[in-house]
Amino acid sequence: MPDYVELHCHTNYSMLDGASHPEDLLDRALELGMDRMAVTDHDGLYGAVRFYQGALQRGIEPIIGAELTMDGGYHLMLLAENDQGYSNLSRLISHAQLSHSKGEASLPFAALAQHKEGLICLSGCSRGEIASHLLAHREREALEAAQRYLHLFGRGSFFLELQHHLLEEDQRLIRMLLDLAQHLGVQYVATNDVHYARRQGHRLHDVLSCIANHTTLDEAGSLLRANSEYYLKSPQEMEGLFSHLPQALANTRAIAERCHVDLNFSTHRLPPFELPPGETAGSYLRRLCLQGVERKYPSVTDRVLKQLDHELGVIDRTGLSEYFLIVWDICSYAHERGIPAQGRGSAANSLAAYLLDITRVDPIAHNLLFERFLSEEANTMPDIDVDFSTDHREEVIEYVYDKYGEEHTAMVCNVVTFRARSAVRDVGKTLGFPLPLLDQVAKALDTRRASQVEEDLERVNGLADKTTHLPWRQLIELCREIDSFPRHLSIHVGGMIITARPLVEIAPLERATMPGRVVVQFNKDDVEDLGLIKIDLLSLRTLSLIYEALEMIKEHRGVRLDLENIPLDDPVVYDMLCRADTIGTFQVESRAQAQTLPRMRPQTFEDIVVEVALIRPGPLQGNMVHPYLRRRAGLEEVTYPHPALEPALAETMGVIIFQEQILKVAMIFAGFTPGEADQLRRAISRSRSREAMEKLRGRFVEGALSKGLEEEAAQTVFDQLAGFAEFGFCKSHAAAFARTAYETLYLKAYYPAEFFCALLNAQPMGFYSPAVVVGDAKRHGVRILPVDVNRSRARCIVENGHLRLGFSYVDSLGKSSLEVLEEAGREGPYYSLRDFCQRTRLPRRSVENLVLVGAMDGWSKARRELIWELGTLSYQEGEMDLSPPLEEIHLPELTLDEEIKAEYGILGLPVGEQIIALHRPRLERLGVERSKDLERRHNGERVRVAGLVVVRQRPPTAKGFVFITMEDEDGLMNVIVKPDVYQRYYKVLRNCFLLIVEGTIQKQSGILNVLAEGAVGI
């Protein structure tokens, strides 16, 4: 059997120049009986970790390399022979990337000299320097180039690369390269410059090339590869092409067998932490934790000390003491400056983290499970996620950069992939569809998966019967293929890695879009797989909101509210939850939450923890919500999948809700150690293949049998775990978020003016628009005061217990205008329009907007008169003609209609009446009811309701059902639309913002919905 190893292979991480996922290429390699293969994407190792892991899983030895772009645009292949070669490759790629602007990587030849150790160099494809010269009949330049590379890498590590794609020039080029090889005594090797796993991949590859070059398939011409020979070929096929050159094939194996890289950096992961004299990381960490015990547990229990000992032992043995110290140091930096900071996620399972003030939830009190965060057996590293207030996060990140240095600090990247809309737009363009049509189609898509656009397309106006036509079939098919292909890199929201060894030796770095920021070419999964440690420094707007609300409470009421010590059993807060009075609060405000709270009726803080974890796509899908709620209401008996599981599941009435419970179940039921149990959880939630799942099932069932349990029960329990694990929520995270949720509820209950004011200043955030927020504020007795040039500031403020809108809500007032207003306002009140214009010199449109929303009503002139007066001031190059107006005139006030429209149009929210008030007389004639009157209606009664659409959702888990939340003068109401009704009234339901809906009342457990039967726009 012929022998061949592919050494030149592009995955779809070659960003628009590779048409197969790494796994597809590896699967094909396996089918072809290859035991080794290289990954060589352009100017990066973006796909290397995924390829590496996938190869090992398939028993294939991975070879890590890259095809670099050299100065002059030439291609050059580098393969890492060993770990040093890998580091050098990473350095070279970083050099190529960082010395140029984003996306323009290029490496000077001279840079190779310092970092060539451990690298094997192949001369590259037809765009290689030597091949390019030969093809252009520049034999002397080709010879010189070959000599240069030979000199640099030596005879053992430099190979001329021969490729045969059945093109006219191939034979000629191979002959010339062979001549050169003979002349210089250089070795040569065959590769196929693979760009897709199978021949049919060429079609998608052409499309990708067109996307990269902003052209269409019809116009691309020579930009496309001339044929479809760039697929992964079998050894037999390669032998057919190179039968006269057995050495070219033999060398593929010779090179492959030299290459071995171990991608495990766990021993280099953290820089040493600066310690007080005489301390080790472990002893210092213990000291800090014990100080925490004193502060947080006035009466220390054995349980606390025992748990602390256990955790510190595990932390020490896993070598993570420094990690804790580094995060502690970052949080301390924030705490000392009054920057809100709090850990979320699985770290909140740790008592040590709580004692170090990294997290705020007491894991002892909440019965949390440390092993969900960290265990000795786990071979992956934990990560600690910390939220900072949005306004201060940059400051914290700067601190980390300063402290550990740029060589050792970078942000993790996020690979942006093709989704439904981007796929339809980009693929559609290459197929020559007109842009306006693609725009229309893309906007009509509800799904985010590119593989699922077909159903949505059929609903687009006038397309219903056309999607069977060939161009549309092609579009749908190609979208399916391109689904989740990498498109470009962006920065991960908060993931930072800090390493002891300079980062460039571990991961290639490149520029982020944000000036001065650098990202590694690995995403968060890659970083985890490499054994590196990531710290997530995230931003949470709610923390900014809380911070500002507390400041305002201090300023206006002289109250220093200490949220750390508010009672967690305040009945007022629980009453709000039970009535779903939660707009603007954290985590419990969404439509789905509002629909559950009245059924759930939370009575304790633990109930809020469950509520936060329960109402998410996962449990809904895993069919957990309804059993739990029924059991809670006493409508269903509390049972356990197996009696043995009662201790693990009693807290949630026999239903699995928390990830920690998966661990507990695996430990109790199948005898797993905590570490094994967490590995099981991870494996289930990340594994996509059936096979891997079956293997896990085998281990689980075996464990259960050895504990004397029945096989059938074990199978059933495993099915439940598997159905749940992918979406499960960790309890510690739910508890951390529940705490923040509670605080926002508390603020809303007792300090509504400050709460709503801070909420408006923190926009955009949360589930609802500012318009809904002010409606809710009014219903909570907070008066909304209009923007006023003599009273407002840039941000909203609290004024005598009322909420004064800020200038930032006025459309067309940008950052510089806001600064001007703040500045000019300090010189005292404006006494006239003329005075205002003279002092601020704002553009006419901005002044007009201010007039229209009543910001100048203080001068007792009708808004219409002010607009007229503004027209008499001539604006020229910032100069104003200040001669007095020709005559005084009197114009009528704006009508209510004009006023409301101006408010919605310019402020995006109503200061006075809600917009439905305008239409009320007509709606009354049509028999439309107000939302507050619906309570009196009975189940099944027909009603007509009308409102402004504030939320429109079509969740993927809802089988085509659409949920619409509408607002009228009195509040919100929920409308459910069945799929067939949605199809029938699609145009109105999807596009109109003011709706009249006819339907029947559905009342259940205190929740009221209108089941729509028809709809018209107002």
Ligand SMILES: [Zn+2]
């Ligand atoms: Zn190339």
Ligand SMILES: [Zn+2]
């Ligand atoms: Zn290539």
